[in-house]
Amino acid sequence: xxxxxxxxxxxxxxxxxxxxxxxxxxxxxxxxxxxxxxxxxxxxxxxxxxxxxxxxxxxxxxxxxxxxxxxxxxxxxxxxxxxxxxxxxxxxxxxxxxxxxxxxxxxxxxxxxxxxxxxxxxxxxxxxxxxxxxxxxxxxxxxxxxxxxxxxxxxxxxxxxxxxxxxxxxxxxxxxxxxxxxxxxxxxxxxxxxxxxxxxxxxxxxxxxxxxxxxxxxxxxxxxxxxxxxxxxxxxxxxxxxxxxxxxxxxxxxxxxxxxxxxxxxxxxxxxxxxxxxxxxxxxxxxxxxxxxxxxxxxxxxxx
Amino acid sequence: xxxxxxxxxxxxxxxxxxxxxxxxxxxxxxxxxxxxxxxxxxxxxxxxxxxxxxxxxxxxxxxxxxxxxxxxxxxxxxxxxxxxxxxxxxxxxxxxxxxxxxxxxxxxxxxxxxxxxxxxxxxxxxxxxxxxxxxxxxxxxxxxxxxxxxxxxxxxxxxxxxxxxxxxxxxxxxxxxxxxxxxxxxxxxxxxxxxxxxxxxxxxxxxxxxxxxxxxxxxxxxxxxxxxxxxxxxxxxxxxxxxxxxxxxxxxxxxxxxxxxxxxxxxxxxxxxxxx
Numbered sequence: 001x002x003x004x005x006x007x008x009x010x011x012x013x014x015x016x017x018x019x020x021x022x023x024x025x026x027x028x029x030x031x032x033x034x035x036x037x038x039x040x041x042x043x044x045x046x047x048x049x050x051x052x053x054x055x056x057x058x059x060x061x062x063x064x065x066x067x068x069x070x071x072x073x074x075x076x077x078x079x080x081x082x083x084x085x086x087x088x089x090x091x092x093x094x095x096x097x098x099x100x101x102x103x104x105x106x107x108x109x110x111x112x113x114x115x116x117x118x119x120x121x122x123x124x125x126x127x128x129x130x131x132x133x134x135x136x137x138x139x140x141x142x143x144x145x146x147x148x149x150x151x152x153x154x155x156x157x158x159x160x161x162x163x164x165x166x167x168x169x170x171x172x173x174x175x176x177x178x179x180x181x182x183x184x185x186x187x188x189x190x191x192x193x194x195x196x197x198x199x200x201x202x203x204x205x206x207x208x209x210x211x212x213x214x215x216x217x218x219x220x221x222x223x224x225x226x227x228x229x230x231x232x233x234x235x236x237x238x239x240x241x242x243x244x245x246x247x248x249x250x251x252x253x254x255x256x257x258x259x260x261x262x263x264x265x266x267x268x269x270x271x272x273x274x275x276x277x278x279x280x281x282x283x284x285x286x287x288x289x290x291x292x293x294x295x296x297x298x299x300x301x302x303x304x
Numbered sequence: 305x306x307x308x309x310x311x312x313x314x315x316x317x318x319x320x321x322x323x324x325x326x327x328x329x330x331x332x333x334x335x336x337x338x339x340x341x342x343x344x345x346x347x348x349x350x351x352x353x354x355x356x357x358x359x360x361x362x363x364x365x366x367x368x369x370x371x372x373x374x375x376x377x378x379x380x381x382x383x384x385x386x387x388x389x390x391x392x393x394x395x396x397x398x399x400x401x402x403x404x405x406x407x408x409x410x411x412x413x414x415x416x417x418x419x420x421x422x423x424x425x426x427x428x429x430x431x432x433x434x435x436x437x438x439x440x441x442x443x444x445x446x447x448x449x450x451x452x453x454x455x456x457x458x459x460x461x462x463x464x465x466x467x468x469x470x471x472x473x474x475x476x477x478x479x480x481x482x483x484x485x486x487x488x489x490x491x492x493x494x495x496x497x498x499x500x501x502x503x504x505x506x507x508x509x510x511x512x513x514x515x516x517x518x519x520x521x522x523x524x525x526x527x528x529x530x531x532x533x534x535x536x537x538x539x540x541x542x543x544x545x546x547x548x549x550x551x552x553x554x555x556x557x558x559x560x561x562x563x564x565x566x567x568x569x570x571x572x573x574x575x576x577x578x579x580x
Contacts, residue, residue: 047580050395052392052395052396071398073396073397073399074398080389080392080393082389083388083389083390084388084390085388085389085390086388088318088322098397102397141393
């Protein structure tokens with residue numbers, strides 16, 4: 001059974017259609033990254049899964065049931081993008097309140113506060129918390145009751161690099177325990193290693209979904225090969241440019257060549273001839289490159 | 305049930321924490337004691353006069369104060385949660401909108417009931433202890449009725465505040481509308497009724513006019529508290545109309561109760577349509 005199953009969903013606000021024919025699924029123990037520009041439909045998709053919105057058309061199933069089912073809600077954790085909580089309550093009181101509402105054991109609260117690094121500030125009023133601390137409190141809130149499905153909206157906003165790393169490690173740990181996670185984010189670098197699949201939304205349509213390797217293959221984005229310490233750079237450059245490759249000199253005895261998938265191995269072979277390059281560096285298209293590729297394509301389609 | 309209790313518990317402990325309960329109780333107690341001893345100063349007397357006069361003065365004061373306090377307590381119940389981002393979060397919890405609203409009502413309602421009991425109860429106690437030959441039976445009866453009806457009046461305006469709070473998108477508009485509502489029921493309504501009485505020059509069916517009082521919960525409240533005293537002639541203004549109203553006390557209570565239930569149902573209807 002899939003944790004989330006969205007089939008043929010269309011969502012309209014009045015005259016405006018914000019989601020067109022969305023099909024998306026999330027397996028057990030899978031981490032899906034949901035990326036897109038502002039207004040692409042990320043939040044709408046989240047709200048559909050959370051049962052806060054009723055789809056205009058199509059079907060949404062969460063943990064095999066309707067998203068409104070109280071059973072589902074007890075097993076679901078959600079970190080909203082902007083939540084200030086109750087300023088007059090302390091972090092511990094806030095978590096206790098939410099634990100009671102979720103029917104989760106109140107004893108978890110201390111463990112969770114420890115886990116997100118708020119143990120020392122647990123008895124301070126939330127009013128005095130920084131943005132990052134509120135974010136961590138929100139995360140602890142989402143983890144109440146050991147949810148089977150976790151929805152995180154911009155979880156790294158306001159977190160410093162170390163806290164961000166901690167968050168990603170926590171996600172890896174949860175994934176190993178079988179928690180399914182949807183992660184909505186604008187911050188692309190660093191997230192690649194921690195997601196199984198990426199879904200890219202633009203203008204209310206799903207542009208691409210798949211593992212990074214799948215997306216690279218589908219997008220056909222070339223890799224960039226950098227080599228340094230070449231003894232005979234000029235003849236190589238001339239030969240490659242003549243063959244139609246995008247190659248250019250970099251610094252002293254270095255070069256850079258754009259290598260699409262068909263030619264990548266051949267170009268590497270030529271560089272690895274004894275006496276040629278001292279160091280070779282292959283730069284695969286990153287999530288950011290893929291994101292840009294799909295966004296530009298979506299923009300072009302939208303203009304037609 | 306457990307969810308309603310959890311929400312109510314938070315609202316109630318908020319009321320303790322920000323000292324709302326303490327402040328309202330203290331305010332009620334000071335005003336009640338003050339009125340009991342100084343209420344007759346206008347007629348040249350000082351000191352406690354009579355139970356009917358004290359209750360009449362207290363009821364006039366509470367008509368202004370209780371609705372205002374209830375509106376202040378509850379105007380941001382829904383819209384405040386929305387602005388803090390917690391409304392959306394709460395709605396993803398195993399908690400229905402009805403439970404959330406009812407939980408808030410129970411919590412706020414308990415604060416008002418306790419403040420009324422403590423504040424006015426202290427005044428009643430002071431009268432019982434300090435005034436020599438007071439009719440204890442009448443005192444207990446009149447104050448119990450006064451405190452019960454004051455609590456109900458407070459609940460009416462709590463429920464109305466939830467309607468506003470569920471409807472608007474900003475806390476400030478909820479506050480503005482709450483003040484407007486207070487003005488309407490506490491001042492404008494009676495003035496309009498008097499104006500109608502004067503302008504119609506008797507053409508308006510006089511049997512119908514007293515019934516119009518039931519359209520204003522604060523008038524129902526005053527009718528409850530002014531009736532039942534022997535030889536009481538202190539009904540003034542539109543309240544004099546109530547004398548013509550051959551309504552049994554039970555019906556007035558029922559009417560006030562309806563004034564709690566109806567806005568509460570309306571608030572639920574409005575809240576259900578609110579986008580998350």
